[in-house]
Amino acid sequence: MEEKEKKEKKKSGGVIGFFRDFTYGMATHGMARHALKTRSSMEHLFILITMGDMLGIPILPPYYSLRLLPHVVPQITTWKRRMLREKDFVDSLY
């Protein structure tokens, strides 16, 4: 994704490109960051609901949650780390 961004930057380049990136940085970057953060919290909430029994919280019947498993494999490790952290994970929202 970063590469793609770079390419796009190169393509637009020049003075206009610079100002466009500058305004993005000033105005929307913070918002986008916040949205990404919320989005990842939701992702973790979703995995908790579907794969809860990995942490001993069974919620969805396993027959169907297995179908979802392949799609969340890459997130499992960060999710577990976050869920099992001693700190209350809600803290990180503020």
Next chain:
Amino acid sequence: MSLTDVFEKYPNRRYIMYGGKGGLGKTTFSAATAFYLAKKGKKVLVFSVDPQASLSDIFERDIFGQGNIEIMPNLFAREVDADSRIQDYQEEIRQKIISMYGMKKIPEEIESYIKASSAEPAMEESAIFDAVVDIVVKGDFDYYIYDLVPLGHALYYLSMAAVYDAWLDKITSLREQMREYDRAIATMKREQETEEDEIYNELMYIKNRIGASSKIMTDTNKTAFFFVLTPEEMTVVDTEKAAKLFAKYNVPLAGYVVNRVIDRDLLKENIPAYLKNRIEMQAGALELIDNTFGASVLSRVPEFDSEIKGLDTIRELAEEMFEEKLS
């Protein structure tokens, strides 16, 4: 109304189920009904998902886990091996993970999760009902006769289906919300539209499967559910209770079939007191059955002097059930 009338009057009811307490003759009646319909020229599949399935016994052939086996012209039988189905399914998930991420081996925590899942209590019911959907959606038979697992399982599954459904609605809306965020982020970062959400599609698939499997049991137009009972007071009371529970989940009750009725004419002969008492007891219970279920009692099948096994005795039983000579 007789059993024959029910089949003639509702030709669209292609999913036939017999339910009742254990050992009352569900499998026997399933086999006999399959025999009758096959003789009428319909293509019939009688199948069972019970690990202690007895279709192999009644047809005197080992058919466990072997797909659709032709027993006689138009009559096919099948015993689903739920355990190996679960194993195949787990293997499928492993392969999917490996191919999706180009892994050599499943990570340990994922592997242990997959392994543990087969020990979960609801796993088997879900696998069974999912198998039923597979068999039925193919639609290459005129009739599907479902030799049901004991009543408890079926009810458990139906109630589970209702819970899953509500639950799936919730997470689907969470997923939709996440998708909104994806879109917003993409716009803010001026990126291309994000790719399709595979998880959302999976959720929709699951929803459809659960819907389809509970629909097979609850579709009034396509399903006929018969209760099997014997003339004993306790069975009658239990059946009435079960019928009420099933009605709550909208299972279309088509009627009741009474099994093991001892011939009353025997009373005229010199018979032991034991048999006399049993006949009197049955008379009381039969009256109770008529008072409780009335016109919904479709057939009374006599007690046979031998076990129902093999096509010859199945025919005799079918002739009694449907009150018709079958060549």
